[in-house]
Structures are given as C-alpha cells and as structure tokens.
Amino acid sequence: MAYRLEMSESTSKGFARIAAEQIDRARRDIARRDTVEGIHKLRQRCKRVRAILRLARPALGKHYARENRRFRDLARAVGGPRDEQVLIDTFDALMAAHKGRVDRRQFTPTRQQLLKRHRQALETSALPDMAWLAAELETARDAVDDWAPAIDRFRTLREGMAETCRRARQAMKQAEGADDEVYFHEWRKQVKYHRHHCELLVNVWKAPMEARAKEVHRLADLLGEEHDLAMLALALGDPEAAAQGQDKAETLLEMIAKRRVTLQGEALLLGRRLFAEKPEALAKRIGRYRAVAREEAREVRSTVS
Template identity: 35%
Template sequence: MNYTLQPDELVSDGIKRIIDTKVQRGIEHIDSDTDTHETVHEVRKRCKEIRAAVRLVRPVLPTYKRENVHYRDAARRISAIRDAHAAIETFDNHLEPAIEARDALDDATLSDIRTTLVTRRDTIAAEQNVERRLSEVRADLVDGRKRVSDLPIATEGFDSVAGGLRKSYKRARNRMQEAYDDPEFEHFHEWRKRIKYHRYHCRLLRRVWVGPIKSRRTELKELSDIIGYENDLAEFAIVMNEEELFTPEIREILNEISTAKRSEYHRQGRPLGERLFAEHPDQLVTRIGAYWEATHEYDPDP
C-alpha cells in the first residue's frame, strides 16, 4: 500500500515516498476530467493524508510547522466550496430520510430545499471561482513537492514515529472527554479531526502487525464516520440558521430532526470511543513499539 511505511525502508524514505505520492495524486485529481466537486473532495483528502504523515514524524522534523501550514492553507482555499457541497450530501443522506420517515414535509417542499442547497453551492463555487482556486492549490502542491526530498527527518526506527503517534492518540483521547463533558459542535468537531489523524497513523503503521492494526483502523473509520455525521448535521444547522435559508417553519422542523439525529450519533460514538481510547497514551505507544520490534527484528517475512 502506498500509504504505509514498509519494514524494509527507512522511516525518512517512507515518509518522503508517501508525501510525494499523495502530492502527485492531488495534482492528478486536479488535472483529470472528474466532476469538480468530487475533485475538490479528493484533493482535500490528499492534503489531510500529507499532513497526517508529517504529523507522525513531527517531533523529529524541524520543518514540521512549515509543511503542516503549507498543506493546511492549500486545503483551505477550497474548503468553503467543499462545505457547500457537503450540505447537500447531509440533506440527502441524513435529513431527507428522517423527514420522510416522519412524514414531516411533502415531496415538493423537499425538492425545494434541495434546489436551494444546490443553488447555494453553485453560487459559492462561482463567486470563489472554483477553477482558479484549484489552480492555486495545484501550484501549492507543486511548490511543496520541491521540498519533499530534503525533509530533514532527524531519527530513524520507532523513535522517529513514537512521539507523533503518542501526540495524535493523546489528543484524540482528551478531545473525546471534552466532547462528552460539553457536547457543543466545536468539541465534537475537534474530536473528529483527532480521530482521523490517529486513524491515518494506524494506516501508516499497519505493517507492524497487519491483522490487529487493520481491525483498529476499521473501528476508527466507523467512529470517524459517526462523529462526522454529527459534525455535518451541526454545520448544516449553523448555516441554515445564520443564512436564514428556508422559511422559519421549515427551519424549525429541520432543527428538530437535526438535533435528534445528532443525539443519536453522540450515543453511538460513546462506547466505541471508550474502547478505542481506553489505554493510556504511554501504554498504546509501548504496545505498538513492541509490534514494531517484533516485525523489524524477528519477522523473516514481514
């Protein structure tokens, strides 16, 4: 897998290979004839994957801040366009089915809601000039790629990834507690980001023990999706209310359903999160380190 550190390569070589590959994929997405909004989504994912790779070696990469900010800012160029499209997906996948199940609105009203969301997305894409934005992101990717071969990763072996792994896991663990102590949108949004970084790090480290790490990644993906749905519903409600989309009566119905669905996702995420983040960060790092040593020192055919 191209997003996995291999046992027979130095960590520095692997991280550089992975970043270079993801930059190239981002450029290919932009240069392809794929649907514009799918391109925006895929390019932002590539930037997140690159940032996760950089974060894994953060303590031993002196230029970490520069690289992280570079790809963060590249993705931000198209974030408003992506968010506008995500609002349509949230309506299609979560709100509309719930509305139909309750028979809360008629088909014509549902069609009008979706039309409003599509018009809003297309207006934002036109105002921001999505093609120009993607061209700017492409230039960012090309510029970042020039530095990949010279990334000054200072240490090899498990020591080079232990600190980044610990930080991503610890932050996800702490953000979970904050989210359930004070279930505001910002807290769950922050938790989701940290879950995804930890999931990416497990993907990067999957070869230390493929079976158990794959199982963990699967559960992290499920948790990330659950909290992601919660985030999407919260953002939909914020936009709908701030921009006064739809009539007050329709907003009231959508707010009620959104709140109920968010509570449902809160409940679904809690037991999964408690299991995935049960270990103290030091324990998790020690365990993954033991897997690393077994694979690199003793496995004749990793």
C-alpha cells in the first residue's frame, strides 16, 4: 500500500503497516543487483521511517531515541561516494543553466577534478556489509511491534505535526538574512520532515493535502539545490582543487553565489506562505479534516455491510 494513513485504520495499526512496508522494501532494495541504486533507495526508506517516528514522537517515549538512532545510523553507514556524484550532477546542472552564456569547455578541468574525486571515493569506499544491513533491518522490522502500539491517538500526530512545523518556521527565520549554508541546510531537513508528514496524512482531505505536499516538495527541492551548490563551492575551494591552477574557479564561484541567492529568495517567498499559519492552528485544522474523513469511512463501511 501507499505511504499514507488510511482513514479506515487506527493510527497504531496504520503506522505499524507503513513502517513495516518501508522496512520490507528496504530489504528488497539492498538485494538488488544495482547496489548503488539499492543503497540510494535504502537511504530514502530510512528518511521516511524517521519521519514516521518524528510525527509520532510525543507518544513514543524511549522508543523514539532508539529507533531514530537506528535508522539514522543505517543511512550514514551506506553514504559512500554518492555525495561526490552529486557534486558532478550539480556542476552539470549549473553549466546547463548557463548554456549559451558561457563556454562549457573552459571549465573542463574543473569537471575532470570532480570526476577524479568521485573515482577516488569509489576506490576507497568499501561496499557496505550487506549481511549486517539485512540483520539490522530485520531487527528494526521486529521492533515495530514494540513501538507502534503506543500511537493510539491521533492527538499524538497533531502534536508531532505542530512541533515539526514549529521547527521549520524557526529554521526559516534563522536562515533569513544568514550567509551561512548551515542554516538553510537545517531548514531543508525540517521541510523534508513536513513533506513526509503531509504525504502520510494526505487522506484526511486529498485535494488540499496533495497541493500542500507538492509545494512543500518544491520548497525542499529549492533548498536541496541551494545546499548542493554550497557543497560544490566548498569542493572548488579545497587545496587540491586550487592546486590545479584553474583560473576559471573564481568565475564558477560567482556563478554559484548568484544562483544560491536566487534560490534562497525563492525558497523564502514560498516558505513564508507555507508556514504563515501557526503550527498549532495547522495541526488542529488537519485534525478536523481527519475527524470528518473518519466519519465518512465509517458511513461507507456501514453502507457496505
């Protein structure tokens, strides 16, 4: 089934189902022949389960820290050279955005340096221990039955939603006017949690929740590109890159800086709209949607029976 809570199921059973499905899919992902793609999928599954835990955190007690740490560590263990590939993709996207305005060939040495970094990462990064991953995922799957029953009231999810929105709003305010990419990166993390929460609760009222999830996804993409460009700028400024004698590095850094300013501005405009409503008000409104949706589901069941 989809990554969403059904209105015909209780919150505890629904979240147990969703978490188990994500873990089961992660186990299949790491068994794929394409290990790199499988690992990428695994990291996505871990983020989705962590979003479930974040939404239900008020009810989970000690279970939250244990399970959140478990899935955080799983994702970190399989990071590998993907970050270096992201630098190459970001460089290519920057060149595409300036097509017709710059001669891409003059930046060939820079791309070659990024490719070299990627090759080195591939050579020095050992493949993750698949047996360990499988064992950890099996343990995580069994643990779902321990923590999911604690999510016995939707009020818990309202509180979790409000807290995530509150953190996203605070991170947005800290990022506004800041010149440090750390603030925008923190905002991005909170936005991605909120995106997953909107997806989980989309069935409370599909039209507005799907629209919100789409816009939150767009905001996460803007912040993701901003972060990737910040990482590319750092890579271009490291000693090894400087040793290449690339006289075009300054031009590249200027292009990156201008694009980041544009992305930050677009993200802040969108973020102010998405988080204009107070977190508690948004969470209560979604709770009211859910109450109506649950009543409709009961009416459908009684009609069928």
